Amino acid sequence: xxxxxxxxxxxxxxxxxxxxxxxxxxxxxxxxxxxxxxxxxxxxxxxxxxxxxxxxxxxxxxxxxxxxxxxxxxxxxxxxxxxxxxxxxxxxxxxxxxxxxxxxxxxxxxxxxxxxxxxxxxxxxxxxxxxxxxxxxxxxxxxxxxxxxxxxxxxxxxxxxxxxxxxxxxxxxxxxxxxxxxxxxxxxxxxxxxxxxxxxxxxxxxxxxxxxxxxxxxxxxxxxxxxxxxxxxxxxxxxxxxxxxxxxxxxxxxxxxxxxxxxxxxxxxxxxxxxxxxxxxxxxxxxxxxxxxxxxxxxxxxxxxxxxxxxxxxxxxxxxxxxxxxxxxxxxxxxxxxxxxxxxxxxxxxxxx
Numbered sequence: 001x002x003x004x005x006x007x008x009x010x011x012x013x014x015x016x017x018x019x020x021x022x023x024x025x026x027x028x029x030x031x032x033x034x035x036x037x038x039x040x041x042x043x044x045x046x047x048x049x050x051x052x053x054x055x056x057x058x059x060x061x062x063x064x065x066x067x068x069x070x071x072x073x074x075x076x077x078x079x080x081x082x083x084x085x086x087x088x089x090x091x092x093x094x095x096x097x098x099x100x101x102x103x104x105x106x107x108x109x110x111x112x113x114x115x116x117x118x119x120x121x122x123x124x125x126x127x128x129x130x131x132x133x134x135x136x137x138x139x140x141x142x143x144x145x146x147x148x149x150x151x152x153x154x155x156x157x158x159x160x161x162x163x164x165x166x167x168x169x170x171x172x173x174x175x176x177x178x179x180x181x182x183x184x185x186x187x188x189x190x191x192x193x194x195x196x197x198x199x200x201x202x203x204x205x206x207x208x209x210x211x212x213x214x215x216x217x218x219x220x221x222x223x224x225x226x227x228x229x230x231x232x233x234x235x236x237x238x239x240x241x242x243x244x245x246x247x248x249x250x251x252x253x254x255x256x257x258x259x260x261x262x263x264x265x266x267x268x269x270x271x272x273x274x275x276x277x278x279x280x281x282x283x284x285x286x287x288x289x290x291x292x293x294x295x296x297x298x299x300x301x302x303x304x305x306x307x308x309x310x311x312x313x314x315x316x317x318x319x320x321x322x323x324x325x326x327x328x329x330x331x332x333x334x335x336x337x338x339x340x341x342x343x344x345x346x347x348x349x350x351x352x353x
Contacts, residue, residue: 023058029054030273033077037209047250048281053273061210062167066328070095076267078274084259085333087126088119096125097264100227103275107284123327126261127278130296132229134170134256136249144222144302147249150178159204163225166208168347169333183331191346198350219244232319233295254329
C-alpha cells in the first residue's frame, strides 16, 4: 500500500513539473524592437508583472536599419517604433497590420492633432509615441558663437569638434536646409549641391555617430553635434549630474519635425498581445513616467498635463516645446519613393570620398 501511495505521489509531482514546463514553453514572448535609449525599461518589468507576458527587447539605430530588417524578413517583431516617413513606406510595402483599436482604449488620450497624420491618413496602422525636432546639441564652454544656424556645422573654428548623425535623411536634410532647399528634395541639382557641401564638411567633423553623440558632448569630447531634442531633455532631467553647460539650438533655417509611433509588423505572431503593450504604454501614468525618464515630448494629453504641473519650466525649452516660428519653418520627412535609392547612393559617395 505504501508503495502504491509513493508511486501516486511521485506521479503527481512529475505531472506538476511537466505541466509547469509546458506552461513556461507556451508563455507568450513579445518581441519589441525600438530605438536605443528610447523607453524607461522599468516599464517593461511592470508590463511583464501586470500581464504575465515576457518581453524580448532589442534596439536599432536608424529607420533604415529597421526597414532593412523587416523587408528582408530577418526577424519576427511584434511592436516596432518607426518614424513618420518610414511608416509611410512600410504601409506601401504592406509590412504592417492594421491595429484593432478596440484593444487600445487608451488611444483616447492621444492629442487629436497627432492623429490621421499624412504618413497614416486613416489612422489604421500607427499609434503616436513621441515627437520632437532635430537640432544642435552643444557645450557652452566650448562654443562661443550663437548656435542658431546650420552654418555653424561648417565653421572651421570648430574643426575636429563637430559630430554629425550617421542617418542619411538627417545628414542630407541638414545640407539641403542649409542651402535653402526642402529636406525632401527630389531635384537632382539640389541633391548634388547637398552632396558637395557634405563632402566639404568631412574635413571639419569628428565623424558620423548615433546615440553616442549625447554622451560625447556631455563629456567634452566634442563641441557640438546633431541630435534629437530628447537627448538634451535627458541631460536636463538627469538628477545625478549638472549639465547646465549643455545647450540645444534649433537653426533659424528650420529643421526636421519628426513623429515616432508604435506599429505592428505584418509577421507579428502575437497581435493581440502587441496591442496590449501599446495600450499599456498609452496609460497616462506610464506615458508620464516614460516621457520624464527618456526626455521626449509625449502626444498623450493627460500625461502632458501631468508634466506641465510637475515641471512647467520645460515648456520654455525649445528642445521640449519648440516655438511656433520654428515649427512653421520645419518639415516632416516623407517617403521619397524611388529617390530613396538615390539618397542612399549619394550618402555612400559622401562617406567614401
